[in-house]
Amino acid sequence: RINGERLWASLMELAKIGATPKGGVKRLALTDLDKEGRDLVVGWAREAGLSVTVDQIGNVFMRREGRNPSLPPIMTGSHIDTQPTGGKFDGNYGVLAGLEVVRTLNDQGIATEAPLEVAFWTNEEGSRFVPVMMGSGVFCGAFSLETAYAARDTEGKSVRDELARIGYMGEQVPGRHPIGAYFETHIEQGPVLEDADKVIGVVPAVMGLSWYDCVVSGMEAHAGPTPMGLRKDALQVSTYIMQEVVKIANRYPPYGRGTVGMVQVFPNSRNVIPGEVKFSIDLRNVNDELLNTMHEEMLAFIDRTRSDSGLAIAIERVSYYPPCPFHPDCVGAVREATAKLGYSTMDVVSGAGHDAIYAARLAPAGMIFVPCKDGISHNEIEDARSDHLEAGCNVLLHAMLERAKI
């Protein structure tokens, strides 16, 4: 069994770096604060006797040697970058749970046949730089190192320059690194476990995701003198599409999701009929055929809206990954460890993307969820219970040992 207090203390220590007044954390990828967080975790790893390597996209691998160093490592990990108004647990928990597994094995003097590795991946959140889940995406070849390097934040700073600046541009070529199996612990970021009063979520799969930018172009005109019948109001037309995004998701329960999260109105003046509206669309489903049906229905609705309204409507897909079912061996290992330890449990499909979906392209992978308060994440008030975090870490310990062999 792992040491829950030590895990909690490490989480609270790391959360001080970038702490916000409302109890959250703002530690955006490749900022000075990210460097400080990375240095702290790497320091802890060295204290625990781990060897540390960094790859060219800044992914960090902290290795505990096995009796048979030629075996591919059993890996766990997550990320330590946060949302602009993020919490203490999203990502950080997965990294520090891995460290706690190693510390526990050290305490008990337990060696494993296969090596163990704890990884943290660069820019999972995608808040400062797109694409999201950048480090693990480059690692598994979902997109190239050059694409990632070229990404820029809103101030025009590039991933390449910022990575070099904070001293985390390593030498290792991303992905030249066999993996035996990959596990990731994470807070659920949704309300399912808490509602069902369960401690451990076994994650059979992660939903696929499609992201779009939609631009509706009308004609800006004065809100007073322009008769209702002569308007080309880009916002009014947009509202019907925004509603359809939710209606489409509701047609495909229980795993359809549809969200419009970002909206910009031009010129955004009280007495001007909006001439242009830009907004994001986020569609998800755990079934790729249904995700594709949702995609088609949305495009068809936009076509109808375009001809009904006479306004120009542009729609562009800006991100996509298919649903990711996890490997039966890893899902099984999580399920068995949970049963052995006697925690209440249920299956929870992940609605959020995780580095595990990219790791899953290279090796058998699985995830372990624990509840978070009110299902809230991507919010400074994100919270989780210490006993739940401990339970998830115990499951991780046993699942990893099952794969690494004592």
Next chain:
Amino acid sequence: RINGERLWASLMELAKIGATPKGGVKRLALTDLDKEGRDLVVGWAREAGLSVTVDQIGNVFMRREGRNPSLPPIMTGSHIDTQPTGGKFDGNYGVLAGLEVVRTLNDQGIATEAPLEVAFWTNEEGSRFVPVMMGSGVFCGAFSLETAYAARDTEGKSVRDELARIGYMGEQVPGRHPIGAYFETHIEQGPVLEDADKVIGVVPAVMGLSWYDCVVSGMEAHAGPTPMGLRKDALQVSTYIMQEVVKIANRYPPYGRGTVGMVQVFPNSRNVIPGEVKFSIDLRNVNDELLNTMHEEMLAFIDRTRSDSGLAIAIERVSYYPPCPFHPDCVGAVREATAKLGYSTMDVVSGAGHDAIYAARLAPAGMIFVPCKDGISHNEIEDARSDHLEAGCNVLLHAMLERAKI
């Protein structure tokens, strides 16, 4: 007859200050560019022999003395501030038409019995600071100088500080200034004159206006893991209110108007369900009873939406003025001048608010409209024909002379 070429040249000269790439003007109230525009117009006034006074809210009065200085002046005016993506004519035409009337009388050596004044009023547009038509509103006592001074832009800068900064906080107490009659020339900002192929719009009345801020508060949460049924999506709820604003206006043709022009979404992130949405509502009608019915229907819809959705919805009225019928004497003077000059004409109800509605609280007032291209205003592509602008200015000349007596 006035000099149409000189009027056009002055309009084009003023339009250089804050000129935008698309041929429009961005010269927001109390910015450095506003100061530059003010300085240019004041310079022209001095060249034309006018005396200039500035009041405490920055309204500028440019006076041509009459044979009888104790008579209240016959005034004309408008504004030179613009929308963020505004045109060259909105407001500026009314001010420079007044200046052209004076220049013409100077050329011809014509004196008037009553003094003439050309005014430009501070922050008519209401884009940077609310309330709209601020200078004329303070002048007529619609709201207090303190209210106006306290208004802040989105960066937190106040009217008081910005007025002092650009050097246009005058000494004169606003409103201590009798007026004999007030005329304002303006582009129509709507399509009615152009559709009917008429040159001069005689304006019997201006629609009343009600402005609101609406804030819908839900719960921000992750767009992936949060099931559709458990969301408190502030944007989705907002879209139904946004649509109702237009539906209400459509129920009261031909003079009902409903517009949502400004929207802010928080936190405005692609994968976060919006926790809060703020938007503006603009309702208008030329009949105060109908405007009130529209107001009541909107509040009732918001009440129903609040209880149906369970979300908190705040609605606050931030501006209101009732419909303003103009004075028969001034409407008559415009009608007669138009007939005498032989221009084609029709009556046009103004959907836009104008400084004239506040001036109308202190003196008989009337307005003269000329067509603008495609009825478009509050847009960089706003355009008007030089011969139409000249015609409107000729009508202004004759209407003012009729009231001021030669």
